[in-house]
Amino acid sequence: MFEALGLDADEERVYLALVPVPGATASELSVELGLSVGDAERLLKRIESHGLAARSGTSGRYVAAPPTVALGALLTLARDSLWRAEQGTAALSEQYRAASAARTVGDLVEVVSGPDAVRHRFTQLQQAAESELLAFVTAPTRLVHWSDNPAEREAARRGVRMRLIVERELLEEPGAMDDAERSMAAGEEIRIAESLPIKLVLADRTMALVPLRPNAAEGAVVVHTSMLLDALVALFDACWERAIPLRFRSSSGSPGSSDDEASLVTDMDVKILSLLLTGMTDEAVAKQLDLSARTIQRRIRQLMDLAGARTRLQLGWHASRAGWL
Structure with a gap:
């Protein structure tokens, strides 16, 4: 979540565990996060160096810094770095364009x-x-x-x-x-x-x-x-x-189609028609959709009846005009 702000996954994990509690010791966090006490202590010191936590007195407890303050400061630094990089890129791009006329x-x-x-x-x-x-x-x-x-x-x-x-x-x-x-x-x-x-x-x-x-x-x-x-x-x-x-779902609101007709055209019908229009054979379409060729042919016949089409060419024309594809 916060990689762009310079935090690695372990540091982020410790900070997120520290935020919802009043404070915690390295020992307590090690139990919660499944870390060794030594690793938990090292991670707490690292987020402390980022300004994300502070040690509370001499008790060894760490308290999370307010996210709006701690992360806000990191965000500001990241934005400044990105702005400088953007300005540098723009300047280099201008130099590149200026030199383009002289390029071989x-x-x-x-x-x-x-x-x-x-x-x-x-x-x-x-x-x-x-x-x-x-x-x-x-x-x-x-x-x-x-x-x-x-x-x-x-x-x-x-x-x-x-x-x-x-x-x-x-x-x-x-x-x-x-x-x-x-x-x-x-x-x-x-x-x-x-x-x-x-x-x-x-x-x-x-x-x-x-x-x-x-x-x-x-x-x-x-x-x-x-x-x-x-x-x-x-x-x-x-x-x-x-x-x-390539289409997988029927379009809606197209001129030339009725709500009753469109409701009878399923997403599978649209997939079948879309693949057939690309030039695939019935067998190839059936293989891709995990259906039998007979099922493909039967559904095409039903769509032709629905469209009042005598040929597949007429079916494709009607499907496009009616908003099925």
Whole structure:
């Protein structure tokens, strides 16, 4: 909770145990927290040095400092440090922009070699994003699987808009639907394409990471502001417009649908329709949703009857128009 203020987990644990009591000795805290008396005494002295506690007379008891005072002081110091870092970053960014006109092609395209270096720059790119992260996710995935990416999830929690275009082949991997559903629940937007030309990550439309070969571990290039970056951004936007949105729940309030009709369309129906629209076969959809192909076909027939559709193409058109997808 208070790592950003310079407290480690043990110091925080001791302070939180001390706050709700009038005072406590190292011996008493050692029993409550399952520590040795020596460890409890060392931790109490450490939080005392942070101004979070004070020894009461000669009794050996420690009393917690008021949180608004003790933690408030640490917050002020942290804010000041962050402000200075922000000002320093802004000044460096201005110098970088001023020098960009004089940069050579080699300065605008940085080559990164080796799996560790590529992974590090990939993580840096996501951590630096302030407003938007865009990505092409192609098969096979390397280094960091598209569904197992802590830096991406942290960016989503910061409010960074996440838009991913995923190759359809990846949806057929075991557990892919569960992974995608968790990502979308965290705020990510996912669209599906039959194929994508390259692997790509774009941060705030100001920097891109592009692997040099299908095996991303061999190396990648980091592209800074340039016409090449503009082309990569335009490529993403064009592919996004053509890709199929992945949906797991029915939309509401769309024109062309009735409440009675919409109430008959379940979330499972929406998953089935969404996957079929990406080009997956009945068998592949059934495998992902842990259903039989016969169940998938029967439910599609029922949806066609509900929509008054004679073909699956008409069903897809009606589903979109009626707000099912």
